[in-house]
Amino acid sequence: MPAALDLDHLVQPDRVHRTVYTDQAIFDLEMEHIFESAWVYCGHESQVKEVGQYQTVQIGRQPMVMVRAKDGQIHVLYNRCPHRGVQLCGSHSGNTGSSFVCPYHAWSFHLDGKVRAIPLIKGYEGTRLSTDDPDCNMARAARVESYRGFVFASLSPTGPSLVDFLGDAKVAFDDMCDRSPEGEVEVVPVCHRVVQQSNWKFFMENQLDALHPSVTHQSTGVSARRVEKQLKEKEGSAPLHFHYLSTFASSFDQWDSVQTVNFPHGHGILKAYMGLRPTDPDTQEYEALMRKAYGPEKTEEYLSRSIHHVLIYPYLSVQSPLQQVRCLRPLGPDKTLSEIWHFRLKGAPEAIYRRSMWYFNLVNSPATMINADDLENWTRGQNGLQSKGNDWVSFHRNMGGDTEKDGVLYSNNGTSEVVMRNQFKAWRNYMSRAQTPATA
Amino acid sequence: MSQTQVKQALGSGVVIEAVQSLTGAESIAPDHMGRSRQSAVGYVPQSVNIDPGLLRQVELLLTRQAVLLDARRWSDWMETFTEDGIYWMPAAPEQTDWASQPSIFAEDRLLMEVRANRLMHPNAWSQAAQWATHHLLGAVIVEQASADALSTYTPFQMMEVRRDKVRHFGGSYRHHLVKQADGQWKIRLQRVDMFNAQASYDYVIQAWV
Numbered sequence: 001m002p003a004a005l006d007l008d009h010l011v012q013p014d015r016v017h018r019t020v021y022t023d024q025a026i027f028d029l030e031m032e033h034i035f036e037s038a039w040v041y042c043g044h045e046s047q048v049k050e051v052g053q054y055q056t057v058q059i060g061r062q063p064m065v066m067v068r069a070k071d072g073q074i075h076v077l078y079n080r081c082p083h084r085g086v087q088l089c090g091s092h093s094g095n096t097g098s099s100f101v102c103p104y105h106a107w108s109f110h111l112d113g114k115v116r117a118i119p120l121i122k123g124y125e126g127t128r129l130s131t132d133d134p135d136c137n138m139a140r141a142a143r144v145e146s147y148r149g150f151v152f153a154s155l156s157p158t159g160p161s162l163v164d165f166l167g168d169a170k171v172a173f174d175d176m177c178d179r180s181p182e183g184e185v186e187v188v189p190v191c192h193r194v195v196q197q198s199n200w201k202f203f204m205e206n207q208l209d210a211l212h213p214s215v216t217h218q219s220t221g222v223s224a225r226r227v228e229k230q231l232k233e234k235e236g237s238a239p240l241h242f243h244y245l246s247t248f249a250s251s252f253d254q255w256d257s258v259q260t261v262n263f264p265h266g267h268g269i270l271k272a273y274m275g276l277r278p279t280d281p282d283t284q285e286y287e288a289l290m291r292k293a294y295g296p297e298k299t300e301e302y303l304s305r306s307i308h309h310v311l312i313y314p315y316l317s318v319q320s321p322l323q324q325v326r327c328l329r330p331l332g333p334d335k336t337l338s339e340i341w342h343f344r345l346k347g348a349p350e351a352i353y354r355r356s357m358w359y360f361n362l363v364n365s366p367a368t369m370i371n372a373d374d375l376e377n378w379t380r381g382q383n384g385l386q387s388k389g390n391d392w393v394s395f396h397r398n399m400g401g402d403t404e405k406d407g408v409l410y411s412n413n414g415t416s417e418v419v420m421r422n423q424f425k426a427w428r429n430y431m432s433r434a435q436t437p438a439t440a
Numbered sequence: 441m442s443q444t445q446v447k448q449a450l451g452s453g454v455v456i457e458a459v460q461s462l463t464g465a466e467s468i469a470p471d472h473m474g475r476s477r478q479s480a481v482g483y484v485p486q487s488v489n490i491d492p493g494l495l496r497q498v499e500l501l502l503t504r505q506a507v508l509l510d511a512r513r514w515s516d517w518m519e520t521f522t523e524d525g526i527y528w529m530p531a532a533p534e535q536t537d538w539a540s541q542p543s544i545f546a547e548d549r550l551l552m553e554v555r556a557n558r559l560m561h562p563n564a565w566s567q568a569a570q571w572a573t574h575h576l577l578g579a580v581i582v583e584q585a586s587a588d589a590l591s592t593y594t595p596f597q598m599m600e601v602r603r604d605k606v607r608h609f610g611g612s613y614r615h616h617l618v619k620q621a622d623g624q625w626k627i628r629l630q631r632v633d634m635f636n637a638q639a640s641y642d643y644v645i646q647a648w649v
Binding site: 101105106116119190192216223245337350357361367368373377 | 641
């Protein structure tokens with residue numbers, strides 16, 4: 001990396017320098033100025049229903065813990081004992097009881113992070129440490145907010161509110177929750193965790209990249225299409241899950257007709273293409289429940305939003321019509337963990353849950369026939385970007401061919417690389433804070 | 441410190457004779473609410489005796505399905521299943537139903553066909569890299585037996601090489617086997633409990649385990 005971060009050089013309107021994917025120093029700056037500053041998804045309220053229930057979560061490089069306190073409030077705390085630094089929660093999830101107790105020297109903390117007891121407290125008499133000192137508490141995330149049950153934390157005391165940060169992309173959570181006759185979702189307690197040997201940006205770009213599916217996923221798409229066709233010929237219809245896979249092998253022209261919507265802060269939407277509103281009896285039963293809850297007009301609004309998935313930059317993909325969430329936790333410039341969750345629509349029939357579960361099983365499980373080829377591409381991308389053969393990553397496609405309205409960029413071609421150009425606009429904006437270091 | 445001073449310093453000490461009723465951690469937070477005792481986990485198979493000839497037949501079938509996977513003979517492997525056969529890898533050991541809870545694999549014969557065809561497709565890009573698996577099965581335990589149905593439990597280990605990386609998986613198979621009209625046995629259910637099912641996966645699992 002150059003001594004000073006030269007953003008004009010690294011990020012140009014139509015191309016970016018390969019080192020933004022490979023360089024450790026740039027990665028460290030991303031952690032500090034993006035992930036440890038923006039609102040980061042911690043989990044869903046239903047993951048910590050009971051008092052003392054916790055879920056550990058990585059925000060940038062910071063090990064954090066989300067916990068439910070006695071008064072029902074959810075706190076996000078640094079998972080570190082103020083005494084000697086030992087992590088207080090040692091598992092992904094669990095119940096810590098009425099307090100956190102450090103396994104090293106039994107310092108204990110209330111569920112809001114305040115120190116509860118220190119053994120042999122007399123030992124601190126005459127020192128500068130006392131239990132009134134806030135440094136004796138578990139530190140808290142600067143800000144915690146939730147939107148429709150989805151909990152976010154920001155480690156920066158300043159910046160936009162959660163709703164301002166999400167902007168129009170908050171429709172991700174509205175679309176998911178509105179599909180429940182009760183307006184709420186509940187987590188399914190299975191988290192698939194898959195590591196990609198590549199930079200987090202590969203995932204984010206890929207999510208709205210409509211040019212790749214029919215190439216990358218050809219093998220799975222055509223194999224599913226063959227079975228789907230056979231079933232339709234033989235039995236008149238085929239289960240929707242074959243369609244989940246077969247649509248990946250649609251033609252370039254078909255993909256080019258699927259629009260992307262690109263918001264400020266790098267968020268975006270890939271509009272719907274799978275036709276997820278069949279007319280079978282299960283769907284009819286479900287839609288009747290929806291009409292009963294919301295009336296015909298609202299029901300129509302809720303069920304006809306054109307969304308395949310919504311991207312919350314820089315780390316979250318929300319597939320609201322199928323109630324799944326993929327959350328990135330960058331581990332290094334060339335290593336990224338994704339945590340993949342499924343949600344149940346409260347009050348919806350079991351058949352509706354099962355139908356979306358098939359997508360979770362077939363596309364988002366660790367045995368996915370889809371991401372097998374995505375992850376392969378990204379590994380080869382990460383390796384390829386080590387090459388000095390060309391310093392640039394190209395985002396020229398349909399440049400200048402998109403429509404801008406009120407700060408939102410609509411692609412006129414689904415395969416436009418406006419997605420990446422918009423994400424890097426946000427990236428640049430975050431990283432510009434790294435340009436004026438205090439030592440300069 | 442002089443030698444005498446050291447001698448004096450070490451000349452007295454404490455002997456903890458009786459342990460107090462409250463340990464350090466207990467005296468600070470005596471209630472363990474929520475932090476319950478660690479419970480037993482896993483599945484312990486029961487066992488019944490069957491005719492040694494039949495047992496041998498079962499061992500050969502189960503070994504054969506694993507060898508066929510390693511040999512990438514996908515179609516032959518699928519033929520070890522009945523027409524209504526299911527391959528299931530639960531996401532958690534306590535799961536009991538392949539159709540109502542999220543799984544790592546949950547495939548009937550039609551989905552198996554999709555996966556097999558994908559794996560053989562010339563543009564299955566992820567298959568371009570060097571890739572192979574090797575299974576090792578432990579002793580087969582027959583859990584239940586009737587004239588035309590058997591339930592078995594078999595521990596396994598599997599190694600996989602991809603590019604230059606080796607991954608190691610282990611777990612147990614629970615098979616439901618049914619006797620066919622021709623006297624041969626086939627798999628109606630292959631339940632695969634990966635002991636590391638809930639650990640993170642470095643890359644994905646491309647083929648059946």
